[in-house]
Amino acid sequence: MGAHASNTKRIWQVFIYLSVLTIVEVILGILKPDALFHNELFSLSYLNWIFIILTIVKAYYIMWAFMHLEGEKASFRWSIVAPMVFLIAYLACLLLIEGEYIHDVFKTSSMRWIF
Amino acid sequence: MGATVTTAATKEKIWEGGEDIHPLGASYGKMMMWFFILSDSLTFAGFLAAYGFTRFKFMDSWPIADEVFNHFPFMHGVDAPMYYVALMTFILIFSSVTMVLAVDAGHQMKKKKVATYMLLTIVGGLVFVGSQAWEWKNFITGTYGAVETRGGEILQFVDKDGKRLALADFADTTMAREDAALTRSKGVWGMTGGSNTSVSLNQVKAGLEKNPDVLIRTQYTVPGNKHEKITLNREETLKRANDFKFVVEGANLVRNEYGHKSFGDLFFFITGFHGFHVSVGVLLNIIIFFNVLLGTYEKRRTYEMVEKVGLYWHFVDLVWVFVFTFFYLV
Numbered sequence: 001m002g003a004h005a006s007n008t009k010r011i012w013q014v015f016i017y018l019s020v021l022t023i024v025e026v027i028l029g030i031l032k033p034d035a036l037f038h039n040e041l042f043s044l045s046y047l048n049w050i051f052i053i054l055t056i057v058k059a060y061y062i063m064w065a066f067m068h069l070e071g072e073k074a075s076f077r078w079s080i081v082a083p084m085v086f087l088i089a090y091l092a093c094l095l096l097i098e099g100e101y102i103h104d105v106f107k108t109s110s111m112r113w114i115f
Numbered sequence: 116m117g118a119t120v121t122t123a124a125t126k127e128k129i130w131e132g133g134e135d136i137h138p139l140g141a142s143y144g145k146m147m148m149w150f151f152i153l154s155d156s157l158t159f160a161g162f163l164a165a166y167g168f169t170r171f172k173f174m175d176s177w178p179i180a181d182e183v184f185n186h187f188p189f190m191h192g193v194d195a196p197m198y199y200v201a202l203m204t205f206i207l208i209f210s211s212v213t214m215v216l217a218v219d220a221g222h223q224m225k226k227k228k229v230a231t232y233m234l235l236t237i238v239g240g241l242v243f244v245g246s247q248a249w250e251w252k253n254f255i256t257g258t259y260g261a262v263e264t265r266g267g268e269i270l271q272f273v274d275k276d277g278k279r280l281a282l283a284d285f286a287d288t289t290m291a292r293e294d295a296a297l298t299r300s301k302g303v304w305g306m307t308g309g310s311n312t313s314v315s316l317n318q319v320k321a322g323l324e325k326n327p328d329v330l331i332r333t334q335y336t337v338p339g340n341k342h343e344k345i346t347l348n349r350e351e352t353l354k355r356a357n358d359f360k361f362v363v364e365g366a367n368l369v370r371n372e373y374g375h376k377s378f379g380d381l382f383f384f385i386t387g388f389h390g391f392h393v394s395v396g397v398l399l400n401i402i403i404f405f406n407v408l409l410g411t412y413e414k415r416r417t418y419e420m421v422e423k424v425g426l427y428w429h430f431v432d433l434v435w436v437f438v439f440t441f442f443y444l445v
């Protein structure tokens with residue numbers, strides 16, 4: 001794990017990656033290009049997909065470099081990351097689909113009074 | 116046969132909490148910190164998923180984040196969406212960098228360097244918590260004010276060009292207030308009612324009738340465009356005034372001037388829970404900082420404790436990255 005070697009170069013490199021990703025997010029968030037903002041894929045605009053993907057990339061760098069998962073044994077790394085990724089993705093998918101369904105019921109269904 | 120026999124040789128691989136045996140190649144403390152982080156991240160995921168659920172459920176009446184979070188220190192009245200939270204994100208990322216530099220210095224047993232970087236991390240954490248407090252202050256105080264209808268809908272006010280109007284811009288304050296404000300000096304324990312808003316409901320109604328330029332903007336979005344709210348015309352605006360029920364200024368846990376009620380609750384709850392984590396992190400960092408100064412880890416010949424508290428600190432940063440995305444960007 002390079003216990004005594006200094007990793008400062010890698011740290012600053014990751015800091016630059018994280019900063020650039022954040023700046024890109026902020027610029028996109030302020031400009032909101034129409035083509036990305038008003039077109040959708042699976043109920044989410046392209047812009048939101050970009051934000052979510054960039055956020056996951058940022059999370060990857062924080063966990064792998066700052067929290068030093070890249071230096072841990074693969075078995076340890078995946079015993080943490082695999083349940084996390086699976087459970088969060090599972091929960092998010094279920095709740096978002098359900099949320100949109102309820103929205104549609106409130107909006108269009110004749111049965112909304114009993115719902 | 117061989118597989119079921121337990122011999123002395125296989126017994127060695129069973130972890131009995133010994134000092135030298137490390138399952139998964141990690142020390143006990145570090146592993147438990149990681150599994151705490153796993154469980155805590157699932158808690159946060161639950162909150163954020165609940166936010167996503169609520170938002171999808173009320174997709175056509177959710178507030179627009181850019182209109183809510185548009186303040187920047189020393190730039191009063193300037194519309195500056197995103198910049199402030201972006202700054203907060205940088206502060207937290209940077210304090211993560213100083214933390215990881217402290218861990219790195221710990222690997223090389225450089226006590227002074229560890230202490231310096233820990234101190235910088237603590238300062239970064241405090242600045243972040245302070246920024247969040249300022250953000251909350253703006254959220255609670257509000258900018259424009261709105262009116263809630265009998266049906267619980269939030270109505271905001273705009274002029275002919277769609278520019279937002281504050282209640283004070285058009286409310287008829289020459290009129291006497293119909294509500295007795297139950298201030299601390301006037302009220303008796305147990306009394307309910309009254310109001311502490313700057314203008315009363317009747318003053319808003321009268322001002323609305325007097326100024327032909329004032330229009331109501333509903334909390335619902337234009338069909339086919341999630342990013343634009345419906346503005347009523349003058350005739351509909353006057354008709355809608357009959358539904359007025361409360362003057363809403365700023366935000367609390369019951370109602371907020373930005374729009375749907377759940378929005379305020381989720382904002383307070385999720386950013387509050389994150390802010391609580393940051394505060395705990397600062398506290399832990401301070402304890403470890405003093406231990407470093409006292410030479411505790413020098414004597415132990417290992418700075419692993421800095422690494423463990425560092426894991427927690429990075430986790431706080433990790434959560435903020437997601438809160439930032441889902442509250443401010445998406």
